[in-house]
Amino acid sequence: MLRLPQFDVVSPETVPEVVEALGKTPGARLIAGGTDILPNLKHWLDQPPVLVSLARVTALRGVRRDDARGVLRIGAGVTLSELSREPSVRALFPSLAQSAGAVASPIIRNMATLGGNVNLDTRCRYVNQTEFWRGAIGGGCIKSEGDVCHVVPKGRNCVAAMSSDNVPVLISLDATIVLVGPEGERELPLGSFFHADGTAHTRAQPGELTTELRLPLPTTARRARYVKWCVRRSIDFPLVSVALRFDLDAAPGSPEDSPDAPITAAHVVVGVLGSKPRALSKLGAVVGLRLRDPAVARAVSEAAHAQCRPLANVPYEVHYRRQMIKVHTRRGVEALADGD
Numbered sequence: 001m002l003r004l005p006q007f008d009v010v011s012p013e014t015v016p017e018v019v020e021a022l023g024k025t026p027g028a029r030l031i032a033g034g035t036d037i038l039p040n041l042k043h044w045l046d047q048p049p050v051l052v053s054l055a056r057v058t059a060l061r062g063v064r065r066d067d068a069r070g071v072l073r074i075g076a077g078v079t080l081s082e083l084s085r086e087p088s089v090r091a092l093f094p095s096l097a098q099s100a101g102a103v104a105s106p107i108i109r110n111m112a113t114l115g116g117n118v119n120l121d122t123r124c125r126y127v128n129q130t131e132f133w134r135g136a137i138g139g140g141c142i143k144s145e146g147d148v149c150h151v152v153p154k155g156r157n158c159v160a161a162m163s164s165d166n167v168p169v170l171i172s173l174d175a176t177i178v179l180v181g182p183e184g185e186r187e188l189p190l191g192s193f194f195h196a197d198g199t200a201h202t203r204a205q206p207g208e209l210t211t212e213l214r215l216p217l218p219t220t221a222r223r224a225r226y227v228k229w230c231v232r233r234s235i236d237f238p239l240v241s242v243a244l245r246f247d248l249d250a251a252p253g254s255p256e257d258s259p260d261a262p263i264t265a266a267h268v269v270v271g272v273l274g275s276k277p278r279a280l281s282k283l284g285a286v287v288g289l290r291l292r293d294p295a296v297a298r299a300v301s302e303a304a305h306a307q308c309r310p311l312a313n314v315p316y317e318v319h320y321r322r323q324m325i326k327v328h329t330r331r332g333v334e335a336l337a338d339g340d
Protein backbone atom coordinates (compact mmCIF):
# COMPACT_ATOMS: atom_id res chain seq x y z
CA MET A 1 0.00 0.00 0.00
CA LEU A 2 1.24 3.48 -0.83
CA ARG A 3 0.93 5.74 2.21
CA LEU A 4 0.42 9.48 2.04
CA PRO A 5 2.72 11.70 4.08
CA GLN A 6 1.01 13.57 6.92
CA PHE A 7 -0.38 17.03 6.20
CA ASP A 8 -3.11 19.40 7.31
CA VAL A 9 -5.88 20.51 4.96
CA VAL A 10 -7.49 23.93 4.92
CA SER A 11 -10.52 24.82 2.79
CA PRO A 12 -10.85 28.56 2.19
CA GLU A 13 -13.87 29.92 0.33
CA THR A 14 -12.50 32.95 -1.51
CA VAL A 15 -9.45 33.73 -3.65
CA PRO A 16 -7.98 36.23 -1.10
CA GLU A 17 -8.36 33.56 1.60
CA VAL A 18 -6.45 31.08 -0.61
CA VAL A 19 -3.61 33.60 -1.05
CA GLU A 20 -3.59 34.20 2.71
CA ALA A 21 -3.51 30.47 3.47
CA LEU A 22 -0.62 29.93 1.04
CA GLY A 23 1.29 32.81 2.64
CA LYS A 24 0.82 31.47 6.15
CA THR A 25 2.75 28.20 5.78
CA PRO A 26 5.95 27.91 3.72
CA GLY A 27 5.72 24.81 1.52
CA ALA A 28 1.90 24.76 1.47
CA ARG A 29 0.52 23.32 -1.79
CA LEU A 30 -2.77 23.79 -3.64
CA ILE A 31 -5.08 20.88 -4.28
CA ALA A 32 -8.01 21.09 -6.72
CA GLY A 33 -9.28 17.70 -8.02
CA GLY A 34 -6.29 15.95 -6.44
CA THR A 35 -5.84 13.57 -9.40
CA ASP A 36 -2.22 14.61 -9.98
CA ILE A 37 -0.98 15.81 -6.61
CA LEU A 38 -2.27 12.88 -4.54
CA PRO A 39 -0.50 10.17 -6.60
CA ASN A 40 2.66 12.30 -6.44
CA LEU A 41 2.38 12.61 -2.65
CA LYS A 42 1.84 8.84 -2.43
CA HIS A 43 5.15 8.53 -4.25
CA TRP A 44 6.69 10.90 -1.67
CA LEU A 45 7.79 13.37 -4.31
CA ASP A 46 6.86 16.16 -1.90
CA GLN A 47 5.87 16.43 1.76
CA PRO A 48 3.88 19.66 2.12
CA PRO A 49 2.85 20.57 5.67
CA VAL A 50 -0.52 21.91 4.43
CA LEU A 51 -2.76 21.35 1.41
CA VAL A 52 -4.91 24.36 0.53
CA SER A 53 -8.07 22.94 -1.05
CA LEU A 54 -9.81 24.90 -3.82
CA ALA A 55 -12.96 22.78 -3.59
CA ARG A 56 -15.04 25.49 -1.88
CA VAL A 57 -13.85 28.46 -3.94
CA THR A 58 -16.94 29.08 -6.08
CA ALA A 59 -15.31 32.10 -7.82
CA LEU A 60 -13.10 29.65 -9.75
CA ARG A 61 -16.04 27.89 -11.39
CA GLY A 62 -17.93 28.73 -14.55
CA VAL A 63 -17.37 29.62 -18.19
CA ARG A 64 -18.53 32.98 -19.49
CA ARG A 65 -18.25 34.98 -22.66
CA ASP A 66 -16.85 38.47 -22.07
CA ASP A 67 -17.62 40.48 -25.21
CA ALA A 68 -16.11 43.67 -23.75
CA ARG A 69 -12.70 41.94 -23.59
CA GLY A 70 -13.39 39.75 -26.66
CA VAL A 71 -12.61 36.55 -24.74
CA LEU A 72 -14.14 33.40 -23.32
CA ARG A 73 -13.25 33.19 -19.61
CA ILE A 74 -12.85 29.70 -18.16
CA GLY A 75 -12.51 29.38 -14.39
CA ALA A 76 -9.58 27.31 -13.10
CA GLY A 77 -12.03 25.22 -11.06
CA VAL A 78 -14.05 24.06 -14.09
CA THR A 79 -13.76 20.28 -14.33
CA LEU A 80 -12.54 18.64 -17.51
CA SER A 81 -15.92 16.84 -17.86
CA GLU A 82 -17.68 20.21 -17.74
CA LEU A 83 -15.20 21.72 -20.17
CA SER A 84 -15.61 18.93 -22.73
CA ARG A 85 -19.41 19.34 -22.64
CA GLU A 86 -19.66 23.14 -22.38
CA PRO A 87 -21.66 24.38 -25.42
CA SER A 88 -19.68 27.63 -25.92
CA VAL A 89 -16.39 25.71 -25.83
CA ARG A 90 -17.66 23.08 -28.26
CA ALA A 91 -18.92 25.76 -30.67
CA LEU A 92 -16.00 28.21 -30.51
CA PHE A 93 -13.04 26.06 -29.49
CA PRO A 94 -13.76 22.45 -30.52
CA SER A 95 -10.11 21.37 -30.19
CA LEU A 96 -10.24 22.31 -26.48
CA ALA A 97 -13.44 20.32 -25.91
CA GLN A 98 -11.64 17.47 -27.66
CA SER A 99 -8.45 17.66 -25.55
CA ALA A 100 -10.41 17.98 -22.28
CA GLY A 101 -12.41 14.88 -23.25
CA ALA A 102 -9.19 12.99 -24.06
CA VAL A 103 -7.72 13.23 -20.52
CA ALA A 104 -7.54 10.00 -18.50
CA SER A 105 -11.02 8.51 -17.92
CA PRO A 106 -14.55 9.81 -17.21
CA ILE A 107 -14.19 9.34 -13.44
CA ILE A 108 -10.91 11.26 -13.35
CA ARG A 109 -12.32 14.00 -15.61
CA ASN A 110 -15.20 14.48 -13.16
CA MET A 111 -12.67 15.44 -10.46
CA ALA A 112 -9.85 16.96 -12.52
CA THR A 113 -9.88 20.74 -13.07
CA LEU A 114 -8.48 22.93 -15.82
CA GLY A 115 -6.32 24.81 -13.27
CA GLY A 116 -4.83 21.51 -12.10
CA ASN A 117 -4.24 20.41 -15.68
CA VAL A 118 -2.40 23.61 -16.62
CA ASN A 119 -0.30 23.37 -13.42
CA LEU A 120 0.18 19.61 -13.79
CA ASP A 121 3.63 18.55 -12.60
CA THR A 122 6.08 17.35 -15.24
CA ARG A 123 6.37 13.59 -15.66
CA CYS A 124 9.24 11.18 -16.17
CA ARG A 125 9.57 7.40 -16.23
CA TYR A 126 12.38 7.68 -13.64
CA VAL A 127 10.51 9.80 -11.13
CA ASN A 128 6.79 8.88 -11.23
CA GLN A 129 7.58 5.72 -9.32
CA THR A 130 7.52 4.60 -5.72
CA GLU A 131 10.25 5.81 -3.39
CA PHE A 132 11.46 2.19 -3.18
CA TRP A 133 11.75 1.99 -7.01
CA ARG A 134 13.66 5.27 -7.15
CA GLY A 135 16.03 4.02 -4.44
CA ALA A 136 16.86 1.02 -6.63
CA ILE A 137 18.28 3.23 -9.42
CA GLY A 138 20.93 4.75 -7.23
CA GLY A 139 18.94 7.14 -5.08
CA GLY A 140 16.60 8.94 -7.44
CA CYS A 141 17.53 11.86 -9.69
CA ILE A 142 17.65 15.68 -9.80
CA LYS A 143 13.86 15.89 -9.50
CA SER A 144 13.67 13.57 -6.48
CA GLU A 145 16.31 12.59 -3.95
CA GLY A 146 19.42 12.50 -6.17
CA ASP A 147 21.67 14.69 -8.30
CA VAL A 148 21.89 12.99 -11.70
CA CYS A 149 19.53 12.86 -14.65
CA HIS A 150 18.92 9.40 -16.10
CA VAL A 151 17.45 10.82 -19.31
CA VAL A 152 20.36 13.16 -20.13
CA PRO A 153 23.17 11.66 -17.99
CA LYS A 154 25.51 14.66 -18.35
CA GLY A 155 22.67 17.18 -18.09
CA ARG A 156 22.36 19.62 -15.19
CA ASN A 157 18.66 20.29 -15.65
CA CYS A 158 15.64 18.07 -15.32
CA VAL A 159 13.90 17.53 -18.68
CA ALA A 160 10.77 15.74 -17.42
CA ALA A 161 7.85 16.02 -19.85
CA MET A 162 5.00 18.53 -19.83
CA SER A 163 2.23 15.99 -20.43
CA SER A 164 -0.95 18.03 -20.12
CA ASP A 165 -3.42 17.33 -22.92
CA ASN A 166 -4.95 20.81 -22.75
CA VAL A 167 -1.86 23.02 -22.59
CA PRO A 168 -0.74 22.61 -26.25
CA VAL A 169 -4.30 23.32 -27.39
CA LEU A 170 -4.68 26.37 -25.15
CA ILE A 171 -1.38 27.77 -26.45
CA SER A 172 -2.42 27.13 -30.06
CA LEU A 173 -5.57 29.17 -29.31
CA ASP A 174 -3.52 32.10 -27.90
CA ALA A 175 -4.86 31.62 -24.36
CA THR A 176 -3.73 33.84 -21.51
CA ILE A 177 -3.48 32.73 -17.88
CA VAL A 178 -4.65 34.85 -14.96
CA LEU A 179 -2.66 34.50 -11.72
CA VAL A 180 -3.51 36.00 -8.33
CA GLY A 181 -1.00 36.23 -5.50
CA PRO A 182 0.27 38.48 -2.72
CA GLU A 183 1.19 41.17 -5.29
CA GLY A 184 -2.28 41.17 -6.88
CA GLU A 185 -3.47 39.92 -10.27
CA ARG A 186 -1.45 39.48 -13.47
CA GLU A 187 -2.23 38.03 -16.87
CA LEU A 188 0.33 36.53 -19.24
CA PRO A 189 0.29 34.54 -22.48
CA LEU A 190 0.11 30.86 -21.61
CA GLY A 191 2.90 30.26 -24.15
CA SER A 192 5.31 32.18 -21.89
CA PHE A 193 4.13 30.54 -18.63
CA PHE A 194 6.39 27.49 -19.07
CA HIS A 195 10.14 27.12 -19.10
CA ALA A 196 12.57 24.30 -19.64
CA ASP A 197 13.24 23.13 -16.09
CA GLY A 198 11.28 20.04 -15.12
CA THR A 199 11.71 20.68 -11.38
CA ALA A 200 9.96 24.08 -11.58
CA HIS A 201 8.52 24.39 -15.07
CA THR A 202 6.07 27.28 -14.63
CA ARG A 203 6.59 30.97 -14.00
CA ALA A 204 4.05 31.03 -11.15
CA GLN A 205 5.49 32.96 -8.19
CA PRO A 206 5.32 31.58 -4.62
CA GLY A 207 1.84 32.12 -3.20
CA GLU A 208 0.12 32.53 -6.59
CA LEU A 209 -2.82 30.55 -7.88
CA THR A 210 -4.34 30.33 -11.33
CA THR A 211 -7.82 31.82 -11.34
CA GLU A 212 -8.80 31.58 -15.00
CA LEU A 213 -7.80 31.01 -18.61
CA ARG A 214 -8.92 33.49 -21.27
CA LEU A 215 -9.37 32.58 -24.91
CA PRO A 216 -9.64 35.33 -27.57
CA LEU A 217 -12.88 34.87 -29.54
CA PRO A 218 -12.21 33.83 -33.15
CA THR A 219 -12.49 36.70 -35.63
CA THR A 220 -11.99 34.58 -38.76
CA ALA A 221 -13.05 31.08 -39.77
CA ARG A 222 -10.68 28.42 -38.51
CA ARG A 223 -10.19 24.66 -38.31
CA ALA A 224 -8.59 23.22 -35.16
CA ARG A 225 -7.97 19.72 -33.86
CA TYR A 226 -6.13 17.92 -31.07
CA VAL A 227 -4.21 14.75 -31.86
CA LYS A 228 -3.18 12.42 -29.02
CA TRP A 229 -1.33 9.17 -29.32
CA CYS A 230 -1.06 6.85 -26.32
CA VAL A 231 -1.04 3.12 -25.73
CA ARG A 232 -4.59 2.72 -24.39
CA ARG A 233 -7.51 4.88 -25.48
CA SER A 234 -8.48 5.55 -21.89
CA ILE A 235 -6.42 6.42 -18.79
CA ASP A 236 -3.06 6.95 -20.46
CA PHE A 237 -1.12 10.20 -20.58
CA PRO A 238 -0.16 11.26 -24.12
CA LEU A 239 3.10 9.95 -25.61
CA VAL A 240 2.63 12.26 -28.58
CA SER A 241 0.36 15.32 -28.55
CA VAL A 242 -0.20 17.88 -31.28
CA ALA A 243 -2.56 20.86 -31.31
CA LEU A 244 -3.42 22.14 -34.79
CA ARG A 245 -5.09 25.42 -35.73
CA PHE A 246 -5.50 26.92 -39.19
CA ASP A 247 -7.04 30.36 -39.67
CA LEU A 248 -8.94 30.74 -42.94
CA ASP A 249 -9.68 33.68 -45.20
CA ALA A 250 -13.43 33.70 -44.47
CA ALA A 251 -15.84 35.04 -41.87
CA PRO A 252 -16.88 32.43 -39.27
CA GLY A 253 -20.08 30.67 -40.38
CA SER A 254 -20.13 32.39 -43.81
CA PRO A 255 -20.69 30.36 -47.03
CA GLU A 256 -16.91 30.64 -47.66
CA ASP A 257 -16.15 29.04 -44.26
CA SER A 258 -14.97 25.65 -45.55
CA PRO A 259 -11.71 23.66 -45.91
CA ASP A 260 -11.52 25.21 -49.40
CA ALA A 261 -10.90 28.71 -48.01
CA PRO A 262 -7.24 29.85 -48.24
CA ILE A 263 -5.17 29.48 -45.07
CA THR A 264 -4.08 32.79 -43.54
CA ALA A 265 -2.10 31.41 -40.56
CA ALA A 266 -1.07 28.07 -39.04
CA HIS A 267 -0.45 27.46 -35.31
CA VAL A 268 0.91 24.07 -34.30
CA VAL A 269 1.99 23.23 -30.75
CA VAL A 270 3.57 19.91 -29.72
CA GLY A 271 3.62 18.50 -26.16
CA VAL A 272 5.44 15.66 -24.30
CA LEU A 273 8.91 16.67 -25.49
CA GLY A 274 10.73 18.40 -22.62
CA SER A 275 9.33 20.50 -19.80
CA LYS A 276 7.66 23.08 -22.03
CA PRO A 277 5.51 22.69 -25.13
CA ARG A 278 7.00 23.60 -28.51
CA ALA A 279 5.24 25.98 -30.88
CA LEU A 280 6.39 25.15 -34.41
CA SER A 281 7.96 27.92 -36.49
CA LYS A 282 8.45 28.25 -40.25
CA LEU A 283 4.91 27.30 -41.25
CA GLY A 284 4.60 30.27 -43.65
CA ALA A 285 4.74 27.94 -46.67
CA VAL A 286 1.13 26.84 -46.08
CA VAL A 287 -0.29 30.39 -46.09
CA GLY A 288 -2.44 30.87 -49.19
CA LEU A 289 -2.88 27.10 -49.69
CA ARG A 290 -6.12 25.22 -48.97
CA LEU A 291 -6.41 22.53 -46.32
CA ARG A 292 -7.40 20.00 -48.98
CA ASP A 293 -4.09 20.55 -50.78
CA PRO A 294 -1.86 17.55 -49.81
CA ALA A 295 1.09 19.98 -49.66
CA VAL A 296 -0.33 21.36 -46.38
CA ALA A 297 -0.33 18.03 -44.51
CA ARG A 298 3.11 17.29 -45.94
CA ALA A 299 4.66 20.65 -45.01
CA VAL A 300 3.22 20.72 -41.47
CA SER A 301 4.11 17.10 -40.64
CA GLU A 302 7.64 17.56 -42.00
CA ALA A 303 8.07 20.74 -39.93
CA ALA A 304 6.89 18.82 -36.84
CA HIS A 305 9.39 16.05 -37.53
CA ALA A 306 12.25 18.46 -38.17
CA GLN A 307 11.62 20.66 -35.12
CA CYS A 308 10.68 18.07 -32.45
CA ARG A 309 13.16 15.81 -30.66
CA PRO A 310 11.42 13.60 -28.08
CA LEU A 311 13.51 12.50 -25.09
CA ALA A 312 13.58 9.19 -23.23
CA ASN A 313 11.59 10.76 -20.36
CA VAL A 314 8.36 8.83 -21.05
CA PRO A 315 7.86 5.27 -22.34
CA TYR A 316 8.51 4.28 -25.98
CA GLU A 317 11.58 4.59 -28.09
CA VAL A 318 12.44 8.20 -29.00
CA HIS A 319 12.90 7.65 -32.76
CA TYR A 320 9.55 5.90 -32.92
CA ARG A 321 7.84 8.75 -31.04
CA ARG A 322 9.45 11.27 -33.39
CA GLN A 323 8.09 9.31 -36.35
CA MET A 324 4.68 9.19 -34.64
CA ILE A 325 4.68 13.00 -34.29
CA LYS A 326 5.00 13.21 -38.06
CA VAL A 327 2.38 10.53 -38.75
CA HIS A 328 -0.22 11.91 -36.31
CA THR A 329 0.33 15.50 -37.42
CA ARG A 330 -0.30 14.48 -41.02
CA ARG A 331 -3.39 12.50 -40.07
CA GLY A 332 -4.71 15.42 -38.03
CA VAL A 333 -4.38 17.84 -40.95
CA GLU A 334 -5.98 15.31 -43.31
CA ALA A 335 -8.91 14.89 -40.91
CA LEU A 336 -9.44 18.67 -40.88
CA ALA A 337 -9.30 18.74 -44.67
CA ASP A 338 -11.98 16.03 -44.76
CA GLY A 339 -14.18 18.18 -42.53
CA ASP A 340 -13.79 16.00 -39.38
Ligand SMILES: Cc1cc2nc3c(=O)[nH]c(=O)nc-3n(C[C@H](O)[C@H](O)[C@H](O)COP(=O)(O)OP(=O)(O)OC[C@H]3O[C@@H](n4cnc5c(N)ncnc54)[C@H](O)[C@@H]3O)c2cc1C
Nearest residue numbers: 032033034035036037104112113115116117119164165210
Ligand atom coordinates in the same frame (compact mmCIF):
# COMPACT_ATOMS: atom_id res chain seq x y z
C1 LIG B 1 -4.60 7.48 -14.03
C2 LIG B 1 -4.37 8.90 -14.42
C3 LIG B 1 -4.36 9.23 -15.77
C4 LIG B 1 -4.16 10.56 -16.17
N1 LIG B 1 -4.16 10.85 -17.51
C5 LIG B 1 -3.99 12.12 -17.92
C6 LIG B 1 -4.01 12.42 -19.30
O1 LIG B 1 -4.23 11.57 -20.15
N2 LIG B 1 -3.80 13.71 -19.67
C7 LIG B 1 -3.58 14.70 -18.76
O2 LIG B 1 -3.43 15.87 -19.16
N3 LIG B 1 -3.57 14.44 -17.44
C8 LIG B 1 -3.78 13.19 -16.98
N4 LIG B 1 -3.77 12.89 -15.65
C9 LIG B 1 -3.40 13.93 -14.68
C10 LIG B 1 -4.57 14.69 -14.03
O3 LIG B 1 -5.68 13.86 -13.84
C11 LIG B 1 -5.03 15.88 -14.86
O4 LIG B 1 -3.94 16.58 -15.39
C12 LIG B 1 -5.91 16.83 -14.06
O5 LIG B 1 -6.43 17.82 -14.92
C13 LIG B 1 -5.23 17.51 -12.89
O6 LIG B 1 -6.20 18.37 -12.32
P1 LIG B 1 -6.55 18.31 -10.76
O7 LIG B 1 -7.60 19.34 -10.51
O8 LIG B 1 -6.88 16.94 -10.31
O9 LIG B 1 -5.15 18.77 -10.18
P2 LIG B 1 -4.52 18.55 -8.72
O10 LIG B 1 -4.00 17.16 -8.62
O11 LIG B 1 -5.42 19.02 -7.67
O12 LIG B 1 -3.29 19.56 -8.85
C14 LIG B 1 -2.28 19.37 -9.82
C15 LIG B 1 -1.22 20.43 -9.64
O13 LIG B 1 -1.75 21.71 -9.96
C16 LIG B 1 -1.70 22.58 -8.84
N5 LIG B 1 -2.94 23.35 -8.90
C17 LIG B 1 -4.22 22.86 -8.92
N6 LIG B 1 -5.08 23.87 -9.09
C18 LIG B 1 -4.36 25.00 -9.20
C19 LIG B 1 -4.67 26.38 -9.41
N7 LIG B 1 -5.94 26.81 -9.55
N8 LIG B 1 -3.66 27.27 -9.46
C20 LIG B 1 -2.36 26.88 -9.33
N9 LIG B 1 -2.00 25.59 -9.14
C21 LIG B 1 -2.99 24.67 -9.08
C22 LIG B 1 -1.55 21.69 -7.61
O14 LIG B 1 -0.87 22.32 -6.57
C23 LIG B 1 -0.73 20.55 -8.20
O15 LIG B 1 0.63 20.91 -8.23
C24 LIG B 1 -3.99 11.58 -15.19
C25 LIG B 1 -4.01 11.24 -13.83
C26 LIG B 1 -4.21 9.92 -13.44
C27 LIG B 1 -4.26 9.59 -11.97
Ligand code: SF4
Nearest residue numbers: 124141149150158159
Ligand atom coordinates in the same frame (compact mmCIF):
# COMPACT_ATOMS: atom_id res chain seq x y z
S1 SF4 C 1 14.34 14.12 -16.61
FE1 SF4 C 1 16.10 13.45 -15.43
S2 SF4 C 1 16.08 14.69 -13.55
FE2 SF4 C 1 14.09 14.91 -14.54
S3 SF4 C 1 12.77 13.40 -13.56
FE3 SF4 C 1 13.64 12.42 -15.38
S4 SF4 C 1 15.53 11.41 -14.71
FE4 SF4 C 1 14.90 12.84 -13.11
